[in-house]
Structures are given as structure tokens and as C-alpha cells.
Amino acid sequence: MISILIIDDEVEIGYFLSRLFQSKGYHVKVVNSGKEFSEIDFSLEQFHVAMIDLKLPDANGLTLLQNLKQVQPTCKVMIMTGYSTIKTAVDAIKLGASDYIEKPFDDIDLLEKQVEKLLGSTCFSNQHHIEKIARESGLIVGNSRAMNQLIQTAAKVAGKPVNILIEGETGTGKEVLSRFLHQASDRHQESFIGVNCGALSENLLESELFGHEKGSFTGATQHRKGLFEIASNGTLFLDEIAEASYAIQVKLLRVLETREFMRVGSESILRTKTRLIAATNEDLKEAVKQKKFREDLFYRLNVVHLKIPPLRERKEDIPLLVQHLLQRTGTALSFSNSAIDLLQSYEWPGNIRELSNFVTRAVMLADPNATIIQADELPINHQTKSQVVASNTDKQESNLESYLKTWLTETLTTFEQKDEVKLDEVLAQVKELESQVGKSFIMRTLKDTHGNRKEAAKRLQITMRKLRYLLNEKT
Known part of the structure; x- marks a missing residue:
């Protein structure tokens, strides 16, 4: 039998929820305090869903969430919260909650649907669904922990009617993430419209957002709808929101507070249901301190805050x-292991956008008969390649010293033992030693030649094929 745990200090709410879910044939346990929660024997009672109120007189709902997840990690958790604590509810999602709902419960049908959704979901199917939407949105999640946590949080808040602020450096993919949020929401069949607030003048941006009446200003030859009107049931993405003028910020604040706006030159009030996602590559908190951005608008936009890590912090995804x-360019080319290593050694100040342009350029400049792009063929400027090679060489020299000490200790230990010795394994370790020493000499020579492989091979008196072989590259 499905079992539901309800934790709420309001006895009436506990009684109501208990009756509601018992009528569906579920087993329901209600506790009204943190103390009662601590008295539950979780070894005897297994819960499928828990509904936890964030504010209890003797406990913090986030603490109870963490405690519950430790003893029953498969239990789905829904946080119950007031509007003023939605930001805390989002924190709860980051700690493992599956969903949240605002109190009081104005829509019982919605509450039932949310619980049924949690009961019907599985970790595998949910993850599969998220990955599918990510692919369709052009979002590559990768293997980095930070990016995976970000996407899990984004997927959970995507369906909520709250404003979202995305922060990230230029080129990290803020618009792609906003499209993922749209596709993962109930609005995915409606319009997604984006506008760059820094690309338009104040007057043009005002007209673009709110529309205008014919003759309202010079050049307004016809009536035009604004984006808040066009995307009323969909998603409006405001990129570079920090670039919006003070006057535009005031008007945006009014729309967010009242859901009302007027076209330029009109006195008629229009309403919008647009879901707003804003993005910036600036620190808006700092902009607020410097009086460059309205504090009240910042708090309205920052209901849910998502920060995309720069590429240099997720190099394992490169x-x-x-x-x-490469697949997007339609080429059959691939990058050698050393080429990938070189890319992972670079800091990518332009992030994914820079990497995208780089890969396109590398494909265009590649030998028409080649199938693999080697490290020495990458279109990296001389200074950058030298810095990367020097960094790799320093690491290689440090690793060699450590490797030699370990190898010598293990070999002498094997030599001194009187039991049977597998000589083949010893000789294999000697070959590995040869490989490591060879690679270290090559890396140091590459440092001296500023990454010039032909010159390095000449100095070492080996062929380019031998150099690539010792670097464990395909030939």
C-alpha cells in the first residue's frame, strides 16, 4: 500500500490532507512537530511521499528533509511553503526535494496531480525525460557535478509559475538553458521569445516589449503588439537584463507586480500571463549596491537563481x-587524444561559444584527406599553445618524479621477495616506465620549442610518428 507522511504543525491541514489521501486508498501518517518526526521508527515504516511544511515551531523543514533523505533516500518529498519562502523551497529542491506547493492550497486538483506525479515517477524515467528535453533544447549536460545539479534543479522548477534569473559568463549558454526551462514546462507548446536588452535603444526596447499604437512616435506607422502580449501564455527571455535602462526597469517591475501593462501611446490596460526568464553576465547584487539596477526589480526577478558554471570549471565535459x-558540422573528423588534452588545458574565456567557433575553424582548416585532427594541427595561436604546453610540461615533470619513486620502490620490493615472481608483469612495468620517461622528455622538449612538434622531433632525433606514438596518439 502506498504510504504518505505529512509533517505540518497546523492540525487542520494535517487532518484535511489525511482525509483527502485516505479516500484514495493510501496509508497516511501525520505528525505535527519535529519532535514527533524524530520519534518515527523508519526501519518499520516506509514512505513513498512526504509532505513537509518548511516552518515548524520546533524544527526547520530543510533539516527534516535532509534527515528523511538519509534514512529513506527513495522517498519523494514535497515542500509546503508560503510565497514569501519560495526561495527557501528552491533551496529545498537543491537538497533533494522533488517539488513544492504554495500554501494555502487554492487548487486541490493541482495538489492531487502533483502527488500523483511524484508517486508515478521513477529516478530512471525522470532522468531519461530530462536528458531527452536537454537534447531537444541543444543543451549538453556532460559529466560535471555542478552542471548536473544545475539541470536537476532547473527541471524541478521549470513547471512552476515563478520568475527565474540565470547568471553566467558570456558564452556559457544562458539562452540554451532558458529554452530547456521552457521545454520542460507546461508552456512548451506556447511561444518562446527572446530579446537582448543591450542590443536595443531604450525607445526601441520599450516598443519591443510593450508594443505601440499607430502614430505614438515618429516612425510608428502602424499598430504593433509587444512581446508581453505575443508571449502572454508562453515564455519571455530577457537576455542581458542589466543593460535595461532605469525607465525600462520601472515598467518591468510594474508588469511583474500587477501583470498589467500599456502599449506606448495607449491608455488601455492589457494583462499578460507571460513567464519571465532573465539572464545576465554581470553580478546583479553588485549592480544593486552600485545603484545601477533597481533592488526591488532584482528581488522580483531572482525568485529562482540559476548560475551556469564557466567552461574552465567543467573541463571534463569538453x-x-x-x-x-563535430556532429553538428556534419563532418566525419575526430580529435586525437592529445588534441583533446590540449583543449582541456586551455581556459576558454569565451566559454562554449568560443569552443564552438574553435571547432568550426579547426574543421574548416583541416586537411581534406585527414580523419583525425592532431594537436599540432589545431588553430591555437602561438602564445596560447606555448602556455598550454608549458602547463602540461610542468605537470608531466612533477608526475615523472613521483612515478619514478613509486616504480623504483615497487620494483625493488618485488626483486627482494623470495616467492614466485611473474617476470612478464615486471617486464610490462619496465615498458610502462619507458613510455612515461619518453613522454616526459617529449613534453619538456615541446616546452623548449614552444609547442613546435617538428622541431621537437628533430631535437630528439625521432620521427613524428614515433613522437605521436609515445604521446599515446592514434596514427
Whole structure:
């Protein structure tokens, strides 16, 4: 039998929810305090869904959430919260909650649907669904922990009618993430419209957002709807929101507070149901301190805050990103292991956008008869390649010293033992030693030649094929 745990200090709410779900044939347990929660024997009672009120007189709902997830990690958790604590509810989602709902419960049908959705979901199917939407949105999640946590949080808040602020450096993919949020929401069949607030003058941006009446200003030769009107049931993405003028910020604040606006030159009030997602590459908190951005608008936009990590903090995702970008160009080319290593050593100040342009350029400049792009063929400028090679060489020299000490200790230990020795394994370790030493000499020579492989091979008196072989590259 499905079992539901309800934690709420309001006895009436506990009684109401208990009756509601018992009528569906579920077993329901209600506790009214943190103390009662601590008295539950979780070894005897297994819960499928828990509904936890964030504010209890003797406990913090977030603490109870963490405690519950430790003893019953498969239990789905729904946080119950007032509007003023929605930001805390989002924090709860980051800690493992599956959903949240605002109190008081104005829509009982919605509450029932949310619980039924939690009961019907599984970790596998949910993850599969998220990955499918990500692919359709052009979002490559990768393997980095930070990016996966971000997408899990984004997927959980996507269906909520709350404003979202996305922060991230230029080129990290803020618009792609906003499209993912739209596709993962109930509005996915409605319009998604984006506008760059920094690309338009104040007057043009005002007209673009709110529309205008014919003759309202010079050049207004006809009536025009604004984006808040066109995307009324969909999603409006405001990129570079920090670039919006103070006057535009005031008007945006009014729309967010009242859901009402007027076209330029009109006195008629229009209403909108647009879901707003804003993005910036600036620190809006700092902009508020410097009086460059309205504090009240910041808090209205920042109901849910998502920050995209820069590419230099998720370098483990570069191989997958490169593979995706190569597929997008329609080429059969691939990058060698050393080429990927070189890309992972670069800091990518322009993030994914820079990487995308780089891969496109590398494909265009590649030998028409080649199937693999080698590290020395990458279109990286001389200074950058030298810095990367120097960084790799320093690491290689440090690793060699450590490797030699470990190898010598293990070999002498094997030599001194009187039991049977597998000589083949010892000789294999000698070959590995040869490989490591060879690679270290090559890396140091590459540092001296500023990454010039032909010159390095000449100095080492080996062929380019031998150099690539010792670097474990395909030939």
C-alpha cells in the first residue's frame, strides 16, 4: 500500500490532507512537530511521499528533509511553503526535494496531480525525460557535478509559475538553458521569445516589449503588439537584463507586480500571463549596491537563481561538447587524444561559444584527406599553445618524479621477495616506465620549442610518428 507522511504543525491541514489521501486508498501518517518526526521508527515504516511544511515551531523543514533523505533516500518529498519562502523551497529542491506547493492550497486538483506525479515517477524515467528535453533544447549536460545539479534543479522548477534569473559568463549558454526551462514546462507548446536588452535603444526596447499604437512616435506607422502580449501564455527571455535602462526597469517591475501593462501611446490596460526568464553576465547584487539596477526589480526577478558554471570549471565535459559540435558540422573528423588534452588545458574565456567557433575553424582548416585532427594541427595561436604546453610540461615533470619513486620502490620490493615472481608483469612495468620517461622528455622538449612538434622531433632525433606514438596518439 502506498504510504504518505505529512509533517505540518497546523492540525487542520494535517487532518484535511489525511482525509483527502485516505479516500484514495493510501496509508497516511501525520505528525505535527519535529519532535514527533524524530520519534518515527523508519526501519518499520516506509514512505513513498512526504509532505513537509518548511516552518515548524520546533524544527526547520530543510533539516527534516535532509534527515528523511538519509534514512529513506527513495522517498519523494514535497515542500509546503508560503510565497514569501519560495526561495527557501528552491533551496529545498537543491537538497533533494522533488517539488513544492504554495500554501494555502487554492487548487486541490493541482495538489492531487502533483502527488500523483511524484508517486508515478521513477529516478530512471525522470532522468531519461530530462536528458531527452536537454537534447531537444541543444543543451549538453556532460559529466560535471555542478552542471548536473544545475539541470536537476532547473527541471524541478521549470513547471512552476515563478520568475527565474540565470547568471553566467558570456558564452556559457544562458539562452540554451532558458529554452530547456521552457521545454520542460507546461508552456512548451506556447511561444518562446527572446530579446537582448543591450542590443536595443531604450525607445526601441520599450516598443519591443510593450508594443505601440499607430502614430505614438515618429516612425510608428502602424499598430504593433509587444512581446508581453505575443508571449502572454508562453515564455519571455530577457537576455542581458542589466543593460535595461532605469525607465525600462520601472515598467518591468510594474508588469511583474500587477501583470498589467500599456502599449506606448495607449491608455488601455492589457494583462499578460507571460513567464519571465532573465539572464545576465554581470553580478546583479553588485549592480544593486552600485545603484545601477533597481533592488526591488532584482528581488522580483531572482525568485529562482540559476548560475551556469564557466567552461574552465567543467573541463571534463569538453570531450562530449567537442563530439556534439563535430556532429553538428556534419563532418566525419575526430580529435586525437592529445588534441583533446590540449583543449582541456586551455581556459576558454569565451566559454562554449568560443569552443564552438574553435571547432568550426579547426574543421574548416583541416586537411581534406585527414580523419583525425592532431594537436599540432589545431588553430591555437602561438602564445596560447606555448602556455598550454608549458602547463602540461610542468605537470608531466612533477608526475615523472613521483612515478619514478613509486616504480623504483615497487620494483625493488618485488626483486627482494623470495616467492614466485611473474617476470612478464615486471617486464610490462619496465615498458610502462619507458613510455612515461619518453613522454616526459617529449613534453619538456615541446616546452623548449614552444609547442613546435617538428622541431621537437628533430631535437630528439625521432620521427613524428614515433613522437605521436609515445604521446599515446592514434596514427
